[in-house]
Amino acid sequence: MSTQEELQELLEQKRLLDEKIENARKAARGQAIEQALSLITTFQLTPEDLFSSTKKGKAKSKAPPKYRDPETGKTWTGRGPIPSWLKDKNRDDYLIEA
Known part of the structure; x- marks a missing residue:
């Protein structure tokens, strides 16, 4: 097998793996959203709790x-x-x- 053929084969394997990774990510995304919504509801979290601009959990004063x-x-x-x-x-x- 030539170097060029080997490269083409590896690129095809990479493309297939990238596709599998993306499919797995999409499948897990729904479950992650469900879990996040459950935690938000359980702990009554606000947008400020989730997206405040703090470092390591401490508010910068x-x-x-x-x-x-x-x-x-x-x-x-x-x-x-x-x-x-x-x-x-x-x-x-x-x-x-x-």
């Missing part, structure tokens, strides 16, 4: 501002890059008192 520029009123939480109005300055002078 915004940190309160820690520093304020008295001239502009701009604030910074102390996270991320240092804003230009605070660079090369003593941060203690800009702390927001609790």
Whole structure:
């Protein structure tokens, strides 16, 4: 058997396997939907429960501002890059008192 014939045979096998995979996926899809609907009903899940933009189940909360520029009123939480109005300055002078 030549390399080209072998390649054609392998491609045909791949096509048949891809077809079988797709058929199995379609067959299992209905069952998966049924199971999902059952869980949603049982646990009274909402779209927010299912599709919220949380990481690892924890809601991402915004940190309160820690520093304020008295001239502009701009604030910074102390996270991320240092804003230009605070660079090369003593941060203690800009702390927001609790």
